[in-house]
Amino acid sequence: MANGVWHTGYGIEINLSLPDLGHEGRPDLLREITASVAERDPQLLECLAHHEGRECLSESGGKSPWMFVRRGRVGGRRPLVASHLPITHKATPAESAQHKATKERVVETAARYGLDAESEVPAANRRTVSDAVVTGPGGKRIGWEIQYHHLSPSTVFRRSANAVDHGITPLWVAKDRTASLIDRAPWARVDDMPWKDIADGKEMLIRGGYRHLEVWKCVPSSERHCLLSDGAGHCGEIHADWFVPALCLPQRKPVHIEDLVLQSATGESVPVYVPSRGNGRAGRHMWVSADDCALWEELVGEKEPLPTAPAQEDDDVITFAEQEIDRSCRAGEDGWLVSDARPFRDFDQPTGGITLPRMPVRRSRGATWVTPVERAAAAAALGCQPWELGPCAGCGQLMHRYGRLAPMYCRGCRTALNGR
Incomplete structure (x- = not known):
């Protein structure tokens, strides 16, 4: 080099x-x-x-x-x-076999569910070819891109943008936590499995790229940490964040590749882009349930579109050493400029989430005192339906007030009354 x-x-x-x-x-x-x-x-x-x-x-x-x-x-x-x-990059025989087996598994899974699926589908302008395109009953097309070796971020973005321009939602599949495609487009990570296990139908879990939305009230009884105080103390406000299935409370069932084939095509699972909040990264791409997506959009007040241009991340900033040109040909020489190991891009940790105002209290009798966003957040945090919310008979704080076995007083007021 x-x-x-x-x-x-x-x-x-x-x-x-x-x-x-x-x-x-x-x-x-x-x-x-x-x-x-x-x-x-x-x-x-x-x-x-x-x-x-x-x-x-x-x-x-x-x-x-x-x-x-x-x-x-x-x-x-x-x-x-x-x-x-x-x-x-010339794929090794093992990589080629893995790639082929995964592509065939996606197509065969789609066929079992009664979905239309084709392999090696060129875009209308012939500039890119999807490994497999699965079409849902509503005409939604998912372009599966099996990428088991390194691909430059610019190529990932260019091919993804080209797919979107032609009505195809890209879904990139990686097997390595350092893959550069992670968070550059909608993606999923699977285990590095022998091709024969893939072809024989061995359990193939989505290890990264699929998350669930969790909303909780930040109080001492919460199992979740506070997002605002680095895990110390409790702020009393409502937090919402995205978690991989294993870190959900309670733990969610893992998502299999067959689940994602079906749900992405039917719209039960959709891609979401969450911009970074102070961590130096451009943002997170993830697959989520349609219900979680709807709640998130209601909480944040807007739908965040997929990026229309590649964002430069800290890790991509070019360093200029301002040296004299080395005029020698360095082809084939080892050790002259060895690349460091690629950093992890797939992290299990939460995204950073959002914080909403604390549970509101009644300001005056008969007044409209709960906004739609507050109501949606409170219902998600309390685990009830929005119409089951109401004011505590004691302090007036919003609580799970109506419905079967719902109490008249919040937990704090009940504790105070019982202690008298």
């Missing part, structure tokens, strides 16, 4: 360690050289050694003198580095 390349189109030398790449008058140069090779001339970028007539180790080894540019990962830094083509 090198820190300099020759641009055959402009006839210029590019220093990848400089913020302006050595050409202040070309503001679009970075975008041009980092574009996918499929979208540009493969011979746009050339090894400097080859251009200067010196030995190109890649070409002498029977490979290409042409190059591509990507972000490296070294000691927490993200320098731009140039590597020789080809860049296409």
Whole structure:
């Protein structure tokens, strides 16, 4: 990998360690050289050694003198580095078998449920091909993308945007918690299983990418921690957050890949995007139940659309060391610029959630004192229906007041009355 390349189109030398790449008058140069090779001339970028007539180790080894540019990962830094083509990852036999078995399992599952399903479906503009497209009874189309090896974030976003433009909801499948597709589009993570187990129908759980909404009142009796005080104390307000099934209270049943095939096509499960709240990430993509999605939209007061442009995350910020160009061909050399291990992107922890005002109390008799959002949040936190809410006969705080066996007084008032 090198820190300099020759641009055959402009006839210029590019220093990848400089913020302006050595050409202040070309503001679009970075975008041009980092574009996918499929979208540009493969011979746009050339090894400097080859251009200067010196030995190109890649070409002498029977490979290409042409190059591509990507972000490296070294000691927490993200320098731009140039590597020789080809860049296409060649799947190992095991990866290819896993990919094929998963794709066939999705298609076969859809057929068992009476859904239409096809494999290797090209988009209308022929720019992308979905591994499988499952069509629900209402015409909803889910494009399954089985991605068991690394793919650049820009490619994930581009292919996802192209699918959405053609009426297909993308659903990316990964097996690695470091996969770059995680939280760049609707996704699900499964176990790294032998292809034969996948083909034989062994239990295939969704380990990441599917969550449930939980709403709770932050009081001492709550099993949940306070979102506002780092787990210390109780604020008395209402919190709402998303949890993986294993961390729900009580614990929810795990979601199987067969469940997601059916529910995504019928609309019982839908993709949701939750923007980050101070954690430095662009946001979380997740699959959730339609009921949870409706409640969330009611609580936050709006529907958050899927991102229309890729957001730059802290981990993607390029580092420019401002060095001299190393003019040697580094093809095939180990240890010159070793990439750090990819960081985890799939975290089991909650998303950060939202906090709503504390349970309101009656302001005056006959006044409208509960907003729709407050009512929805309180009903979810108290585990009752919105029409079963009412004021405590003692303090006036909103509580589960009506319905079978519902008390007249809240727990605090009952405790106070019993202690007299």
